[in-house]
Amino acid sequence: MPETLELLRRRSSVRDYAPDPIPEADWETMLRLGQQAATDATGQLYSAVEVREPERRRRIAHLAGDQEHVRTAPRFLVVCLDVRRLRLLLEHRGERLGIRPFVSLLFGITDAALFAQQLSVAAAALGYGTCFIGGVQNHARAIAGELALPTGVVPLWGLTVGRPRARPPPKPRVPLGHVHHIDAYRDPTSAELAAAYETMKAATRSGDWLHPLRKYFATGGIMEAREPEFRGLLGDQGFGGDEAAGTQP
Amino acid sequence: MPETLELLRRRSSVRDYAPDPIPEADWETMLRLGQQAATDATGQLYSAVEVREPERRRRIAHLAGDQEHVRTAPRFLVVCLDVRRLRLLLEHRGERLGIRPFVSLLFGITDAALFAQQLSVAAAALGYGTCFIGGVQNHARAIAGELALPTGVVPLWGLTVGRPRARPPPKPRVPLGHVHHIDAYRDPTSAELAAAYETMKAATRSGDWLHPLRKYFATGGIMEAREPEFRGLLGDQGFGGDEAAGTQP
Numbered sequence: 063m064p065e066t067l068e069l070l071r072r073r074s075s076v077r078d079y080a081p082d083p084i085p086e087a088d089w090e091t092m093l094r095l096g097q098q099a100a101t102d103a104t105g106q107l108y109s110a111v112e113v114r115e116p117e118r119r120r121r122i123a124h125l126a127g128d129q130e131h132v133r134t135a136p137r138f139l140v141v142c143l144d145v146r147r148l149r150l151l152l153e154h155r156g157e158r159l160g161i162r163p164f165v166s167l168l169f170g171i172t173d174a175a176l177f178a179q180q181l182s183v184a185a186a187a188l189g190y191g192t193c194f195i196g197g198v199q200n201h202a203r204a205i206a207g208e209l210a211l212p213t214g215v216v217p218l219w220g221l222t223v224g225r226p227r228a229r230p231p232p233k234p235r236v237p238l239g240h241v242h243h244i245d246a247y248r249d250p251t252s253a254e255l256a257a258a259y260e261t262m263k264a265a266t267r268s269g270d271w272l273h274p275l276r277k278y279f280a281t282g283g284i285m286e287a288r289e290p291e292f293r294g295l296l297g298d299q300g301f302g303g304d305e306a307a308g309t310q311p
Numbered sequence: 312m313p314e315t316l317e318l319l320r321r322r323s324s325v326r327d328y329a330p331d332p333i334p335e336a337d338w339e340t341m342l343r344l345g346q347q348a349a350t351d352a353t354g355q356l357y358s359a360v361e362v363r364e365p366e367r368r369r370r371i372a373h374l375a376g377d378q379e380h381v382r383t384a385p386r387f388l389v390v391c392l393d394v395r396r397l398r399l400l401l402e403h404r405g406e407r408l409g410i411r412p413f414v415s416l417l418f419g420i421t422d423a424a425l426f427a428q429q430l431s432v433a434a435a436a437l438g439y440g441t442c443f444i445g446g447v448q449n450h451a452r453a454i455a456g457e458l459a460l461p462t463g464v465v466p467l468w469g470l471t472v473g474r475p476r477a478r479p480p481p482k483p484r485v486p487l488g489h490v491h492h493i494d495a496y497r498d499p500t501s502a503e504l505a506a507a508y509e510t511m512k513a514a515t516r517s518g519d520w521l522h523p524l525r526k527y528f529a530t531g532g533i534m535e536a537r538e539p540e541f542r543g544l545l546g547d548q549g550f551g552g553d554e555a556a557g558t559q560p
Binding site for chain 2: 063064065066067069070071073075090091093094095097098099100102103104105106108109110111112113114115118142144146147148150151152154155157158159160161162163164165167168169171172175176177179180182183184186187188193194196199209210211212215218219232233235236238240241242243244245246247249250252255256258259262265266271272274275276277278279280281282283284285286288289292293296
């Protein structure tokens with residue numbers, strides 16, 4: 063199916079949407095096809111809260127970093143890890159949930175990502191675009207409050223969806239040898255690290271990949287700042303404290 | 312693109328592969344299209360170790376629960392969260408990695424899942440099938456040893472890939488209202504829980520969804536047993552101890 067391959071090859075994050083609403087039928091198709099993604103042991107450990115109410119959307123967009131498209135995209139989801147539904151399902155039949163915090167994180171984040179990714183491919187096949195919003199983690203606890211997320215449900219990222227006004231070209235990726243190892247993990251050489259910077263130049267505004275890497279991932283960067291918020295969130299939602307500590311008393 | 316929608320609708324996990332090898336060109340197409348999946352802040356926090364050496368494959372298949380197709384599938388990957396490459400990239404330019412354990416788990420598992428899911432769609436478009444192998448978590452520490460995974464790299468799940476000898480029909484999912492919420496999270500009612508069991512019957516051999524849910528997710532189940540192994544693995548790979556404890560001393 064060359065069309066499908068071409069669609070995957072051209073994938074890029076869309077941040078500029080036409081204002082046209084997404085018809086319910088298309089939207090339901092995307093959600094239902096997202097559900098058909100793989101899920102370990104039929105668990106389906108995720109939920110997606112669609113934010114429709116304009117004032118709530120405005121507040122969440124602000125909390126997630128004030129990107130315009132989070133406020134204005136025709137549809138916006140907050141995708142969550144969800145072990146609560148599974149707990150209710152088990153209790154409905156007289157059983158107790160046994161999955162614990164770290165394995166919940168592993169399989170819940172995985173299920174949520176597979177759902178959102180398959181939804182994104184379905185959206186592209188219908189002519190729409192999507193963008194993941196990691197900025198939801200900047201004030202994730204306040205966002206959990208906005209959406210009345212109970213114990214067992216953790217917001218992971220947002221997803222904006224709409225008809226692209228502009229579809230940016232696909233961004234480069236590190237050379238395949240960096241991510242594909244054979245039989246054993248192999249560190250990139252110094253020359254390979256330099257080659258990755260060279261390849262990734264075109265993914266940046268400044269022409270130097272170090273700039274976004276430093277901004278997000280270095281000491282003092284955005285990802286480091288998210289750690290206490292995410293830890294706090296996990297505590298609020300029932301994944302913290304002694305239980306999360308696991309082998310600790 | 313109706314073909315793409317149909318491909319997503321028909322998706323199911325394939326566990327019965329023809330022995331034909333996957334040509335290098337097809338395999339490279341899948342890996343490269345997987346790389347084009349979204350990744351937060353261009354981080355690409357994943358690696359995939361392909362297990363080719365037959366004895367190593369046999370040992371890993373045994374550790375992952377002795378599923379025949381893990382041993383015999385034409386290709387088999389262990390997909391990993393990887394913050395090590397990012398650390399080496401930053402150090403190459405005189406910076407230090409700042410991302411900490413819980414945010415690493417969130418964004419690393421997400422990146423790995425988006426890669427693996429997009430690879431799976433590419434595989435399907437080329438006529439192949441795939442299956443995620445959560446059983447890698449049963450003995451994840453031994454598997455990390457088999458693949459010489461260093462600090463900062465955590466095995467998440469396996470992925471078998473090959474030409475399907477048989478492609479099972481798609482499995483049902485919980486009713487859409489269970490996973491799609493509007494503006495606020497809403498618990499399913501008792502009638503809705505019963506409806507989910509009814510719908511999911513067809514996903515089971517026994518005709519009762521409680522059986523797999525209990526086996527995997529209830530107290531005493533497989534997921535609970537994986538917790539100490541996964542906690543230990545995170546410790547081994549540099550995500551444990553005081554650092555993982557975050558706000559703790």
